[in-house]
Structures are given as C-alpha cells and as structure tokens.
Amino acid sequence: MEGSKIPWLAFCAGVGTGYTLGVVTYRWLRLQGESRLSTSLANSVQALTTEVSRLRQTLSEAGTQLLQARRTSVTSRRTENAAKREAAGESEREEDDDEYFEAQSEESQEEKLELSSGSEQLAEFLKEADVLLHEAISNEEKCGTVLIELRQKVKEYPNHEGVLWRAGTICHHQSAFHKQHSNTELELELLQEGVQYTQQALDVNESCWQAHKWFAILTGATVLHKGIQERIAGGFEFKEHIDRAIQLKADEPNSYHLLGRWQFEVAGLSWLERKAASALFASPPSSTYEEALDSFNKAEELKPKGWKSNLLWIAKCHLKLQAQDVAVEWLIKAWHLENSTPEDHEVTTELQKLLSQFSPDTLS
Structure with missing residues (x-):
C-alpha cells in the first residue's frame, strides 16, 4: 500500500498585487502545503503500519488454523481406521523405516x-x-x-x-x-x-x-x-x-524430480512471498538452486534416458547458477527428445524460448 501523494500547491500571484506581495504569498502557500503534506504522509505511514500489523496477525491465525485443520482431519481418519483394524484383530503396522529398506527386487514390499x-x-x-x-x-x-x-x-x-x-x-x-x-x-x-x-x-x-x-x-x-x-x-x-x-x-526418480521442483521454486521466492510465508509459519521454507540441481541430477541418475522435463529443469538450474554453456548443453539434449506426454508439449514450448535466447542456431 502506498501513501497518497498530495499535489503541491501552485503559486499564482494576483494581478495588480505587486511583486513583493506575490513572493510573500507564494512562500506562505508553499509552507502551508508542505505542512499539510507532512501531516498527511505521517497519517498514511501510521495507517500503513497498523494495516500491515493487522494483516500479519490475520495471516498468521488463518495459516495456523488451515494447517491445523488439515492435520486434525488426517489424524482423525487414521485413528478411526486403526481402531477398526484393532477391533478386527489386526495389529497396526509399526512405522519402522528399516522394515521397508531391506534389499529386495524392484517391486517394493508393500506392493x-x-x-x-x-x-x-x-x-x-x-x-x-x-x-x-x-x-x-x-x-x-x-x-x-x-x-x-x-x-x-x-x-x-x-x-x-x-x-x-x-x-x-x-x-x-x-x-x-x-x-x-x-x-x-x-x-x-x-x-x-x-x-x-x-x-x-x-x-x-x-x-x-x-x-x-x-x-x-x-x-x-x-x-x-x-x-x-x-x-x-x-x-x-x-x-x-x-x-x-x-x-x-x-530409488524412485520421480520423487527426486518433484523435490527438485519444490526446491527450485522456493529458491526463487520473492521478498514479498517470503514475508507472507514468515507471517504464516514460524519457519518459512528455504532452499537453494544448488540443492534443486542435486535433486534433479539424482533423478537423472536413477532414470537416465528420455526424460525431457528433468533435462529442462537441470538446464534452468545451471542458468540460475550463471553456467550458461552447461545449461545450453542440457537444453539441446532435451530439445532432441520426442514428446511423449502432455507435459512434454509444454516443455518443448519453454525449450524453444530458452534456445532462441541462448542458442538460436539450434533451432535453425
């Protein structure tokens, strides 16, 4: 919210009042204008401060209530299901991570x-x-x-x-x-x-x-x-x-790709968006383009062929990290892959824009 700007009072000397009277009148009017402007700006700043404080409090309360409501709903449903299984004589699975990480074939134990x-x-x-x-x-x-x-x-x-x-x-x-x-x-x-x-x-x-x-x-x-x-x-x-x-x-590549997308977006949050997140949560999200690149590289390692979208995001990370030559290499790799999903068509459009900017010869 910006404070209202009050127009300056224009000097207008009355006809026939004389040069001296005109100058005095002008100075008096200017001082009056500056005084009113100062008062108005002070009032606007005070109102802005009050509004920001109120908005911050509202966002904080709303965000907390929203997240708590979601978690309460999930917890309630899981408790009901656990009670049903217990009543039927079925023991609830323990959440022990080691149980699910033992060496197996590609098909997971839960599958x-x-x-x-x-x-x-x-x-x-x-x-x-x-x-x-x-x-x-x-x-x-x-x-x-x-x-x-x-x-x-x-x-x-x-x-x-x-x-x-x-x-x-x-x-x-x-x-x-x-x-x-x-x-x-x-x-x-x-x-x-x-x-x-x-x-x-x-x-x-x-x-x-x-x-x-x-x-x-x-x-x-x-x-x-x-x-x-x-x-x-x-x-x-x-x-x-x-x-x-x-x-x-x-070892699931898509999950690392999705994590990279989240990290990339968080790394690019604007100051205003970070402030909004801070108002809602005590610990706002944070990440870097380096972390996003690590996740995309991990996804590529697990699924090294034919993944147009992942190649694009690797290139975008390198562009953010000022490694243009490396980025262009990844853009070209992605460009030469065929489209196989609806998302690939969107990716191709973005690739075309980036290549026209950083490597136009590739498109000719």
Whole structure:
C-alpha cells in the first residue's frame, strides 16, 4: 500500500498585487502545503503500519488454523481406521523405516502385500492397470476409459490402497488433458477427486510411498487454483509427503524430480512471498538452486534416458547458477527428445524460448 501523494500547491500571484506581495504569498502557500503534506504522509505511514500489523496477525491465525485443520482431519481418519483394524484383530503396522529398506527386487514390499491381499482377479487387474496408466499419459481416449474402470474398482474395493492410489493417478492424467483444452473447471474437479483417493489410500496404509507421491502431486496442482494462504500451506504439505515418499522408496526418480521442483521454486521466492510465508509459519521454507540441481541430477541418475522435463529443469538450474554453456548443453539434449506426454508439449514450448535466447542456431 502506498501513501497518497498530495499535489503541491501552485503559486499564482494576483494581478495588480505587486511583486513583493506575490513572493510573500507564494512562500506562505508553499509552507502551508508542505505542512499539510507532512501531516498527511505521517497519517498514511501510521495507517500503513497498523494495516500491515493487522494483516500479519490475520495471516498468521488463518495459516495456523488451515494447517491445523488439515492435520486434525488426517489424524482423525487414521485413528478411526486403526481402531477398526484393532477391533478386527489386526495389529497396526509399526512405522519402522528399516522394515521397508531391506534389499529386495524392484517391486517394493508393500506392493507385494497389496497384490496378495486381494483376489487373484484384482491382482491381475492391478498389473494390467499399471500398463494402462503408462499408456494413458499420452492417449486421452484410453485415459478416460481407465478412469471409468478405476472408479468402479474403488466402489468394489474402497479400502484397497493399490486401487485408491491408482485411481488418484488416473485423475491426475485426465486433468492434464483438460488443462491442455483450457477446461479449468473439469481440471480442478479431477484433481480434487484424485486428492480424495490418495488421502483414502494413506488412511489405509500410511507407508504406501505411491500414495504419498501422488497425494503431493495432486495437492500441489490443486493449490495452484487457490489463494495465497492455501498455496503456502499446500507447499509445506507437498514437501512433507515427497520427503516421506523418498524415505519409503529411496530409488524412485520421480520423487527426486518433484523435490527438485519444490526446491527450485522456493529458491526463487520473492521478498514479498517470503514475508507472507514468515507471517504464516514460524519457519518459512528455504532452499537453494544448488540443492534443486542435486535433486534433479539424482533423478537423472536413477532414470537416465528420455526424460525431457528433468533435462529442462537441470538446464534452468545451471542458468540460475550463471553456467550458461552447461545449461545450453542440457537444453539441446532435451530439445532432441520426442514428446511423449502432455507435459512434454509444454516443455518443448519453454525449450524453444530458452534456445532462441541462448542458442538460436539450434533451432535453425
């Protein structure tokens, strides 16, 4: 908020009053104007200070209430589910990280449990669904078909984590196509539906890394349509779930890519955005472009071929770190990869802009 600027009083000598009287009148008017300006500015500064203080208090209270409400809701649902399992004679899983980091095949322990906990028919469906989910990323018609099938499976198996997180995943894929078509209403509806599915999956099993990853992705996309308070709170929630996903599955490249995106965005926060975060939380988020680059490099190490988006973000980190020549190398690598997902088309557009600025010969 800027203080109102009071226009200076203009000197106007009356006709026939004489030169001396005109000068005296001008000086008197100027002093009066300066006095009123000083008083007005002082009042404006005082009002601004009061307003900032009030706004800071309001943001702090609202942010705390928002985050607390989310956590209370999650805790309440998990407690209810734990009570149900205990009543049925099922012991609740201990949250011991070592249990999930023992040497195994590429299929995680929780995924094996997931497939064995349902019928053989369901297990076969989940295997087929994984193939279809991959194909649906670039096929809108198939994406819609898979969405219908997984919605039906959710009705049949409302407490099966594998069905639930996959339903959340297909909601995200379908929302991407609506985003391409600029249908914001349907995009947001699907994102919110996906958030519900992945939250239910976490209620069933907090140690499901896929549910943590997709909950973070869907929540992060959803809060982009919200106000500043929810976006800041959503950023904290995003980071919390991505960290947990990495803790549970340390060799999953997408989680490191998502962590890098969060770190990159936080490193580029403006002064005003940092102040807003400080007003909402005692410890505002902090990160650096070096940390973001480390995460993107880790993702590239785990998935070294054909990842257009990750190559772009590696290049963007190098640009921020003033390593233009290295950045151009990564931009060129990304440019020569084919588009295979809706996101790749957005990436290509950004690559074209950056290459036209830093390496125009590549586009000729």
